[in-house]
Amino acid sequence: MAGDERDLVLGTAGHIDHGKTALVRALTGVDADRLPEEKARGITIDLGFAALDLGPHRLALVDVPGHERFIRNMLAGASGLDLALLVAAADDSVMPQTREHLEILSLLDLSGGVVVLTKCDLADPSWLALVEDEVRELVRGTFLESAEVVRTSATSGLGIDELKAALARLCATAPDRRDPGLFRMAVDRSFTLAGHGAVATGTVASGSAAVGDELVWHPEGRAVRVRGLHRHGRAVEHVGRGSRAAVNLAGVHHEEVSRGQELAAPGYLQATRVLSVEVRESGLAPRPLRHRGRYRVHLGTAEVAATLALLEDRPADGSPRLAQLVLAEPVVAVYGQPFVVREESPPATLGGGRVLQPVARRIRRRDLATVARLGRLRSPDPVERMRVALAFQGLEPATDRALCARTGVAVGEVGPILDRLAAAGELVEVPVGPRRSIRIPAELAADLEDRVLRALKRLHEARPRQSAIPRARIAAELPDLPGEALAAGLVDRLKARGAVVADARAAALAGFEPRLSQGERRLKSELADAIRDGGASPPDAAELAAMGGTRAAVVPELLALLRDEQRVVEVGPGLYLDADVEADLRRKVADRLADGSALAMGDLRDLVGTTRKYAVPLGEHLDRIGLTVREGDVRRLKNSGICK
Numbered sequence: 283m284a285g286d287e288r289d290l291v292l293g294t295a296g297h298i299d300h301g302k303t304a305l306v307r308a309l310t311g312v313d314a315d316r317l318p319e320e321k322a323r324g325i326t327i328d329l330g331f332a333a334l335d336l337g338p339h340r341l342a343l344v345d346v347p348g349h350e351r352f353i354r355n356m357l358a359g360a361s362g363l364d365l366a367l368l369v370a371a372a373d374d375s376v377m378p379q380t381r382e383h384l385e386i387l388s389l390l391d392l393s394g395g396v397v398v399l400t401k402c403d404l405a406d407p408s409w410l411a412l413v414e415d416e417v418r419e420l421v422r423g424t425f426l427e428s429a430e431v432v433r434t435s436a437t438s439g440l441g442i443d444e445l446k447a448a449l450a451r452l453c454a455t456a457p458d459r460r461d462p463g464l465f466r467m468a469v470d471r472s473f474t475l476a477g478h479g480a481v482a483t484g485t486v487a488s489g490s491a492a493v494g495d496e497l498v499w500h501p502e503g504r505a506v507r508v509r510g511l512h513r514h515g516r517a518v519e520h521v522g523r524g525s526r527a528a529v530n531l532a533g534v535h536h537e538e539v540s541r542g543q544e545l546a547a548p549g550y551l552q553a554t555r556v557l558s559v560e561v562r563e564s565g566l567a568p569r570p571l572r573h574r575g576r577y578r579v580h581l582g583t584a585e586v587a588a589t590l591a592l593l594e595d596r597p598a599d600g601s602p603r604l605a606q607l608v609l610a611e612p613v614v615a616v617y618g619q620p621f622v623v624r625e626e627s628p629p630a631t632l633g634g635g636r637v638l639q640p641v642a643r644r645i646r647r648r649d650l651a652t653v654a655r656l657g658r659l660r661s662p663d664p665v666e667r668m669r670v671a672l673a674f675q676g677l678e679p680a681t682d683r684a685l686c687a688r689t690g691v692a693v694g695e696v697g698p699i700l701d702r703l704a705a706a707g708e709l710v711e712v713p714v715g716p717r718r719s720i721r722i723p724a725e726l727a728a729d730l731e732d733r734v735l736r737a738l739k740r741l742h743e744a745r746p747r748q749s750a751i752p753r754a755r756i757a758a759e760l761p762d763l764p765g766e767a768l769a770a771g772l773v774d775r776l777k778a779r780g781a782v783v784a785d786a787r788a789a790a791l792a793g794f795e796p797r798l799s800q801g802e803r804r805l806k807s808e809l810a811d812a813i814r815d816g817g818a819s820p821p822d823a824a825e826l827a828a829m830g831g832t833r834a835a836v837v838p839e840l841l842a843l844l845r846d847e848q849r850v851v852e853v854g855p856g857l858y859l860d861a862d863v864e865a866d867l868r869r870k871v872a873d874r875l876a877d878g879s880a881l882a883m884g885d886l887r888d889l890v891g892t893t894r895k896y897a898v899p900l901g902e903h904l905d906r907i908g909l910t911v912r913e914g915d916v917r918r919l920k921n922s923g924i925c926k
């Protein structure tokens with residue numbers, strides 16, 4: 283939400299027992315430790331939630347566990363945070379999970395926060411000054427470098443008002459996160475509500491949802507309906523970005539819903555097992571990331587086993603490397619989404635990064651051109667990212683919503699960017715079906731056109747006697763193209779720039795001339811003569827083949843050549859009439875039927891002076907070309923004017 287009223291998500295971070303939960307209670311009055319075991323042991327095991335109104339701003343507080351063993355729960359809570367509340371207890375100072383949480387929040391790309399020295403009632407001022415120095419040293423060079431440091435005591439109430447004031451200042455000044463405009467929520471908890479069914483809770487990462495909306499439940503990809511909504515415990519009609527939401531779902535059983543799954547607007551996300559990413563090593567990592575290393579990847583609220591495929595060597599400056607994550611289970615992600623890489627045993631946070639391709643194919647390290655293209659997705663320029671995403675997309679159609687997920691461009695800006703690219707000639711429209719077309723990068727269209735030209739060249743070489751190649755045959759030569767419409771569209775583009783000559787049926791490279799031997803040329807004119815001399819009773823296929831003698835095999839090609847030269851007309855399978863004879867036939871039939879009369883088969887036979895053997899296919903030919911229509915045993919003129 284822009285301007286002076288905002289919904290933001292703030293997460294606690296810090297070592298076990300450093301007073302995170304007590305601080306949340308002091309700020310909001312809510313005990314975020316809700317599990318009986320948490321209360322019994324006095325530690326946070328899973329995520330706790332509370333809301334804090336700060337004047338015009340509303341903060342959703344996520345309280346995370348500090349214990350090392352529950353770091354995966356911390357990671358689930360840390361996804362989707364805008365701001366951090368990093369705590370260090372005054373009597374304990376900086377401890378291992380203070381460092382690890384800070385590192386994880388840095389990897390997750392948080393924009394800011396407040397540092398809190400808790401339990402200040404337990405330390406004297408000189409000690410406090412030392413702890414504050416240590417904490418300031420810790421955050422140097424991180425996103426909290428310029429964060430305010432506030433001293434508090436949950437026991438005495440010291441500093442709680444100052445902390446609220448600091449948080450209000452932070453809400454007012456934190457940079458706006460761009461909202462792609464489509465609903466998305468990672469599920470962090472699910473339960474059943476008697477009489478209402480499944481409820482999934484989470485932090486709304488983007489967009490908004492209203493009661494009655496249809497959403498998709500991922501990674502299953504099933505449609506579900508929003509039956510009811512709660513925001514911070516109150517029934518509401520809709521929830522938006524930055525809210526803690528409980529979504530009552532129709533269409534799914536609560537036992538099926540679990541942490542790590544997501545709810546999203548239809549058409550937005552697509553489940554995948556391969557993500558292209560950029561990844562960097564954590565400064566705290568005890569060992570480097572390995573190519574083909576098996577790790578745990580934390581993405582959203584999901585935690586999935588994955589193999590890391592590094593696509594680049596380690597850059598000297600420590601900047602992130604291009605890589606792919608091959609996941610053991612499908613996940614959903616969007617462009618730019620941060621993730622963390624950990625190892626189970628011994629447990630350690632090794633690194634993290636952001637997603638560049640939320641749906642990817644495997645890329646080989648030695649495929650340098652593709653690796654370089656992937657690198658271009660790092661661009662801060664949305665137009666460049668769109669270009670690259672479309673190049674990767676190739677011929678697969680993508681909706682604006684899918685492109686939004688793949689580029690991080692807000693859904694409303696996708697169309698205008700595509701229009702701009704099309705206007706600049708960078709995108710061209712090609713047909714992919716009878717009434718469907720897609721826009722593809724001009725570069726890809728040029729590559730495809732090149733492939734059509736090469737296919738035509740191959741086909742001409744294989745059929746030197748054929749003046750043109752049927753469009754269907756050209757399409758068959760490029761089996762990976764989706765459907766004949768695309769091949770036909772590419773032929774038309776080539777025709778428009780004069781590289782091929784084509785009609786509705788067939789195409790040839792511009793300047794191609796069929797090549798015939800002397801004997802073949804002679805045979806061709808003999809065939810033409812025989813067909814002409816046969817009049818309306820020309821030689822049939824067997825007779826024509828017999829004329830070929832030892833060259834019988836090339837007869838069909840020579841006939842096709844005569845047809846392409848419009849010297850003969852194929853009136854039935856293997857049955858050719860001289861072009862003049864065929865025109866004469868049409869004229870005679872048209873004249874005869876001009877008065878609306880009907881023509882029986884015997885009449886047609888007598889009219890053109892042939893036998894029944896020929897009259898039947900001739901009649902069918904006249905129907906096929908639209909001159910006549912058959913009504914039972916007779917034919918009538920379909921409409922006038924066809925016969926010229």
Ligand SMILES: Nc1nc2c(ncn2[C@@H]2O[C@H](COP(=O)(O)OP(=O)(O)OP(=O)(O)O)[C@@H](O)[C@H]2O)c(=O)[nH]1
Nearest residue numbers: 298299300301302303304325326348401435436437
């Ligand atoms: N004296 C004093 N004790 C505090 C203060 N804040 C918390 N404590 C105590 O410190 C202990 C741990 O506090 P929690 O708030 O549960 O700590 P936590 O960081 O949430 O712990 P985990 O979530 O399990 O990591 C509890 O016994 C609290 O009563 C404080 O300001 N002063």
